[in-house]
Amino acid sequence: MLKIDCPWCGSRNEDEFSNGGESHLVRPEPPTSVTEDEWANYLFYPTNTKGPSKETWFHKYGCRQWFNVTRNTATHEILNVYRIGENPPEENS
Amino acid sequence: MERYSAFGLVKHALTGHKKWPEVWRSPEPKPEYDVIIVGGGGHGLATAYNLAKNYKGKRVAILEKNWIGSGNTGRNTTIVRSDYYYKPSAEFFKYSLSLYGKLSKELNYNVMFSKRGSLTLSHSRDDFDFQRRLVNAMQLNGIDIRHIGLAEIKKICPILNFSKDARYPIYGAMWEPGAGTVRHDAVVWGYARAADALGVDIIQNCEVTGINKDLQTGAVTGLETSRGKINAKTIGLAVAGHSTELAAMAGFRLPIRSMALQAFVSEPVKPVLNTVISSRAISSYASQSDRGGLVMGGGVDPYNSYAQKGNTPVLEEVLSGLIELVPSFSRVRLLRQWAGIVDYTYDSSPIIGPSPVPGLFLNCGWGGGGFKAIPAGGEAFAHLLATGQVPPLVEAFSLSRFKDARLVDEAAGAGIAH
Ligand SMILES: Cc1cc2nc3c(=O)[nH]c(=O)nc-3n(C[C@H](O)[C@H](O)[C@H](O)COP(=O)(O)OP(=O)(O)OC[C@H]3O[C@@H](n4cnc5c(N)ncnc54)[C@H](O)[C@@H]3O)c2cc1C
Ligand SMILES: [Zn+2]
Numbered sequence: 008m009l010k011i012d013c014p015w016c017g018s019r020n021e022d023e024f025s026n027g028g029e030s031h032l033v034r035p036e037p038p039t040s041v042t043e044d045e046w047a048n049y050l051f052y053p054t055n056t057k058g059p060s061k062e063t064w065f066h067k068y069g070c071r072q073w074f075n076v077t078r079n080t081a082t083h084e085i086l087n088v089y090r091i092g093e094n095p096p097e098e099n100s
Numbered sequence: 101m102e103r104y105s106a107f108g109l110v111k112h113a114l115t116g117h118k119k120w121p122e123v124w125r126s127p128e129p130k131p132e133y134d135v136i137i138v139g140g141g142g143h144g145l146a147t148a149y150n151l152a153k154n155y156k157g158k159r160v161a162i163l164e165k166n167w168i169g170s171g172n173t174g175r176n177t178t179i180v181r182s183d184y185y186y187k188p189s190a191e192f193f194k195y196s197l198s199l200y201g202k203l204s205k206e207l208n209y210n211v212m213f214s215k216r217g218s219l220t221l222s223h224s225r226d227d228f229d230f231q232r233r234l235v236n237a238m239q240l241n242g243i244d245i246r247h248i249g250l251a252e253i254k255k256i257c258p259i260l261n262f263s264k265d266a267r268y269p270i271y272g273a274m275w276e277p278g279a280g281t282v283r284h285d286a287v288v289w290g291y292a293r294a295a296d297a298l299g300v301d302i303i304q305n306c307e308v309t310g311i312n313k314d315l316q317t318g319a320v321t322g323l324e325t326s327r328g329k330i331n332a333k334t335i336g337l338a339v340a341g342h343s344t345e346l347a348a349m350a351g352f353r354l355p356i357r358s359m360a361l362q363a364f365v366s367e368p369v370k371p372v373l374n375t376v377i378s379s380r381a382i383s384s385y386a387s388q389s390d391r392g393g394l395v396m397g398g399g400v401d402p403y404n405s406y407a408q409k410g411n412t413p414v415l416e417e418v419l420s421g422l423i424e425l426v427p428s429f430s431r432v433r434l435l436r437q438w439a440g441i442v443d444y445t446y447d448s449s450p451i452i453g454p455s456p457v458p459g460l461f462l463n464c465g466w467g468g469g470g471f472k473a474i475p476a477g478g479e480a481f482a483h484l485l486a487t488g489q490v491p492p493l494v495e496a497f498s499l500s501r502f503k504d505a506r507l508v509d510e511a512a513g514a515g516i517a518h
Contacts, residue, residue: 008413009411020413021411022413026403043505052502053404057345057358081407
């Protein structure tokens with residue numbers, strides 16, 4: 008069982024949350040000139056990182072807010088939690 | 101290779117079973133092969149066997165980082181079915197199931213195919229109607245499957261909770277009589293023994309750590325491994341949940357997520373369940389092994405993972421759902437639990453075909469459902485590695501479908517998560 012530290016509610020069990028996949032994805036623009044390769048990369052090609060991975064999580068059975076998590080996919084250890092719109096902590100310094 | 105037979109059993113009994121020959125060799129890797137397959141799971145082994153059998157004269161090796169069968173092929177819940185929705189999937193899985201029917205004879209190795217049928221329950225009027233639509237489509241594709249009502253379900257599986265006020269009342273079911281279970285280790289060992297007998301080098305404890313390419317042409321030239329450099333101009337990847345790692349070594353990405361899928365086994369009990377039961381609505385399924393253990397599974401852990409361990413919320417979801425379906429299971433104790441790292445594509449269909457790197461080919465994206473695909477997947481992949489041509493059976497499962505928006509969306513079509 009993961010313990011996830013919601014930036015709004017504090018530490019809760021993982022079954023209150025749902026995982027929204029990788030974070031910091033930038034939607035290609037403008038739609039009129041985006042190539043098929045760019046769309047495919049955006050939609051279907053996750054980095055699928057082994058190790059520290061940046062993800063969005065949703066506090067489904069709580070405050071119903073989205074936020075960012077850095078989680079090690081090889082160990083499930085949660086390295087940090089930060090709000091939507093913020094940069095990952097290591098990039099702040 | 102010494103053929104297995106009743107006579108052989110008697111003969112070896114006379115020498116106290118001390119003179120059985122080794123089942124496969126453990127050769128040192130050679131500096132070069134014509135074809136190398138990375139990954140000693142069912143798909144890698146079946147591919148090597150078909151290469152050696154159908155395209156003679158090639159020097160073939162399999163490189164496996166642990167021991168053969170240590171990945172998902174040795175961790176799955178052994179169910180083989182063909183209840184897929186879209187035509188390409190139906191054709192492929194129907195063919196694969198038919199090959200399983202002949203596999204023991206083909207390999208001279210008993211893979212213990214038990215044709216016990218598969219019963220997929222519906223629990224609401226909507227669920228029931230959806231199944232009727234699925235069954236109609238599957239029948240049009242030639243799958244041997246029927247939509248059945250309560251009376252027949254009661255005959256097939258009397259231990260289900262049929263009461264009207266059950267948490268998950270039973271409305272109907274899809275019944276695929278030709279589905280069943282196959283002993284997973286026997287598939288690994290049977291293919292390994294037969295491939296070895298045809299000259300394939302099975303090299304275990306050999307981890308691939310790099311993929312070498314020709315600077316001019318960009319084509320593969322060989323591999324860096326924990327046992328040294330091994331060259332080949334044709335390389336097939338069949339590494340399931342580790343596919344994106346290997347692709348990264350060759351400099352490209354794949355539309356795959358690696359996730360943990362769990363299985364649970366109970367203490368052995370007397371025979372109570374002679375079919376495979378599953379319910380997509382509650383995302384749980386179960387069968388009973390020959391040893392008596394209830395073999396149970398369900399949905400995948402809902403986030404990326406390479407940790408090869410399952411998490412408790414899914415365990416609780418799967419087991420609590422099953423107990424509602426079969427109340428008598430509530431008194432059975434759980435014996436073991438494990439997970440395998442499976443390779444999910446967005447449309448829950450596999451990828452078999454060329455990669456962006458010349459000479460490097462892909463067999464992946466099986467997610468939680470590629471055990472049933474091993475005989476046909478191996479045959480198709482061998483054809484691809486030997487000829488460079490994609491066989492018609494797997495044309496729809498190309499990597500380019502993600503770019504061309506030609507998805508084979510079994511997750512939406514058949515509601516199949518794995
Ligand atoms: C719990 C569970 C239940 C399942 N139930 C079913 C089921 O009932 N029916 C069904 O059809 N399917 C089921 N599946 C899915 C099925 O097991 C897989 O799709 C199938 O076994 C994949 O076979 P494979 O040969 O592609 O991969 P694997 O058997 O995983 O083999 C890949 C191999 O590659 C090796 N490898 C990885 N990286 C490297 C490297 N760098 N160098 C060398 N070797 C490497 C690994 O060690 C591994 O042995 C289930 C899976 C799980 C985990
Ligand atoms: Zn919250």
